[in-house]
Amino acid sequence: MIDLVQLRREPEFVKAALARRGVPGQTMDEIVTLDVEHRRLLQEVEGLRAEVNELSRQVGGAHRNKDLATARELTEKSRELGDREREVNDATEAAGSALREMLLMIPNLPAPDVPQGVDDADNVEQRRWWVGMDEGAQLPTYEAHQRVPHWDIGVELGILDLESGAKLAGSMFPLYRGAGARLLRALGSFALDRHAGDYEEIRPPTLALTETMMSTGHLPKSVDDMYAIERDGLWAIPTAEVPLTSMHRGEILDEARLPIRLTAQTACFRREAGAAGRDTRGVLRVHEFDKVELFNYCTPEQADDAFADVLARAEGILQALGLTYRVLLLCTGDLGTSAARTLDLEVFSPGVDRWLEVSSVSWFGDFQARRANVRYRTVDGSIALVHTVNGSALAWGRVWAALVESNRQSDGSVVLPDVLAPYMGGNTTIASRPA
């Protein structure tokens, strides 16, 4: 949620920043008007309430003095005021919830360095990385045997079974098997082990309350992309960011504890409602995938370092896996609702000949903290909202695809990077199946 106080103080600045994201200035004007009205009503209702409280105190006093006549008279007056108070109170609450509803739909202010743009075509590439780059090697080229899409390799090696997945849950629910399933597990373990020590490993619930979904900004705005478990009032999380952001919801943390760094691997569920018919093959776009998330609760001063750390860790894993990737600075049009700045990591998939987003590292400022009410007490005793930073490290489905394609040998087998050996039972070769 954006800062209402800031909107009051510098409405033009906030409007200009949000205009970059397509929020009409008129909408912001409506919010300002509603806020003024809400505060006017608030003052009125609080004044009435103060009077009622005062009268009630006097009634108590009259009763103690056995002055029943006065008590009755005051009670009568108080009752009348109370009726009026109730009326004004209803109006105040109506204005308040209308205001809150509008605010919940407003996205975060983009950071000044976020480029202007309408969609992902306007994202700005920052750099690329590939094996041997530091030694002057050229961007890798790929042989014909690497130009096979992972869905074909999956069938060929018996490690990906999309038909079975579809049979169980419908399309876009992949089923990995054998070495393919193990590879997925290996990737998660490899990453979690790398982050261990610096980041506390969490295994959160995969379902979350509405309130929890609100805190990150996934609700109410993205309802259509979320799986709902209606009977129990729960939602399937689209990312571990959701439970991690709410872990300290409503708390006041000691500054000395910050940054609090958490990592979690969970299944992530997305309905992909607006993407029907796109990327239907393979595991490029699926309804359920596993992802390791890195999360920081920090002070505003620590935010830059936290952001750099998460990014470095996500990149570190891609580098350890020897995958070619590029870094993109998202433009205003592609930025998520809650983010102030986001860098995406896209891995190159030679088989489908595309760059695939495998990580999104975002700085949210205090936008999520305000929704989730996560604050910290500074050394001098004052209270402020924390900043949140998080990023994927990484989303495994697409990494799996890029890995299998990039490492396919001329004989059809796949040879995985050595770093995964300990997690693959020492066997890094996924052999072609005998015919």
Place this chain on the structure above:
RNA sequence: GGAGGAGUGCGAGAGCGGCCGAAUCGGCACGAUUGGAAAUCGUGUGAAGGGAAACCUUCCGUGGGUUCAAAUCCCACCUCCUCCGCCA
């Protein structure tokens, strides 16, 4: 799921429907004392919102209700503990 008990400030723990934003103890902060510390004594110590300020309003698990007035009474729900049932 069934029966019983409990949910109050940083922690423990009081609290007759009005004088309770809340006793007391502990913690913490500051001050006094001390060469320094311990001990002792004193003072202070929740949050949110509104207001230029004085100050006002709200919050005692959550949400409703009764009342002129609710931490205190009523209802529902949630969570935790104990026992029973079921279960990976």
